[in-house]
Amino acid sequence: MRSGPLAATSLFGYATRLRSLPLVKKSTFPTPQDAEAAFYEALEAAELEAMMEVWAEDEEIVCVHPGGARLAGYDQVRSSWAQIFGSGQRLKIHVSDQVVLSGMMLAIHSVHENILVQGESRARPPVAVTNVYLRTGNGWRMILHHGSPAPQAPRAPAESPKILH
Amino acid sequence: MRSGPLAATSLFGYATRLRSLPLVKKSTFPTPQDAEAAFYEALEAAELEAMMEVWAEDEEIVCVHPGGARLAGYDQVRSSWAQIFGSGQRLKIHVSDQVVLSGMMLAIHSVHENILVQGESRARPPVAVTNVYLRTGNGWRMILHHGSPAPQAPRAPAESPKILH
Numbered sequence: 001m002r003s004g005p006l007a008a009t010s011l012f013g014y015a016t017r018l019r020s021l022p023l024v025k026k027s028t029f030p031t032p033q034d035a036e037a038a039f040y041e042a043l044e045a046a047e048l049e050a051m052m053e054v055w056a057e058d059e060e061i062v063c064v065h066p067g068g069a070r071l072a073g074y075d076q077v078r079s080s081w082a083q084i085f086g087s088g089q090r091l092k093i094h095v096s097d098q099v100v101l102s103g104m105m106l107a108i109h110s111v112h113e114n115i116l117v118q119g120e121s122r123a124r125p126p127v128a129v130t131n132v133y134l135r136t137g138n139g140w141r142m143i144l145h146h147g148s149p150a151p152q153a154p155r156a157p158a159e160s161p162k163i164l165h
Numbered sequence: 166m167r168s169g170p171l172a173a174t175s176l177f178g179y180a181t182r183l184r185s186l187p188l189v190k191k192s193t194f195p196t197p198q199d200a201e202a203a204f205y206e207a208l209e210a211a212e213l214e215a216m217m218e219v220w221a222e223d224e225e226i227v228c229v230h231p232g233g234a235r236l237a238g239y240d241q242v243r244s245s246w247a248q249i250f251g252s253g254q255r256l257k258i259h260v261s262d263q264v265v266l267s268g269m270m271l272a273i274h275s276v277h278e279n280i281l282v283q284g285e286s287r288a289r290p291p292v293a294v295t296n297v298y299l300r301t302g303n304g305w306r307m308i309l310h311h312g313s314p315a316p317q318a319p320r321a322p323a324e325s326p327k328i329l330h
Contacts, residue, residue: 060264067313104269106271108308144273148231
């Protein structure tokens, strides 16, 4: 869905912006999927610079870690990842159940993160995640990451006693 | 941000689609803000039909209630609201701290919901929420709602002991 008569104009605009950019060392992610892969690689590797290359440099980016507060703006988001990676905890993450809602300039990925913490024998309960990517002049970048712990049985909402709304 | 040279083409495409639509009784929301207002009105009134008028009729819509599983598709989303409204619990919701990330066809609103449950004297801890709206041929519709309980002090992430990542 979400494709239509804007495609040609939009692609032209995109190419024009790309040509006018100065040379930069930052990674370029040609698709939202590429940005998502880089996000989880950086998360598993606990590499702050690689993580922040995935994010748009924007004051309007948003990050909600599972159980955490809503963080807004590049500085808050960067600080949170620095804190998390600084803890020394290492994670293995298997992403599943992806639902994609994509437009020309924005893409929304809803996924489950299945997280194994190094040193623990059993996976944690899945995390329900919304990832949003923006097509910038320099490829796709993350602009929002919202994670929340999900019940063990993701397809049985009636079993969850905690639903407020 | 996110506006640009596509505006004229896109508005033309939108008008064309509107003219070709059959007459329908459903509400039309001219802006994402209008759809968001209708969402919270329906939630406070616990009116299922009004709630589902806000949502796009799409198999790719996603809803994560606070503490709940990720629901995907119109039927799962509708059933969850029917269950919630059927409980008889009534809510008053004050929305604050809105951050808007908008494109021509998609709009992402990050907000805090401050919820007072009828019969309770104190507000619950805030809920961090990501709402996503899609511009359809019949106005803006919600395509994703993701809520998760946030710590009481939304701007002090270091105080939260539950951050996994």
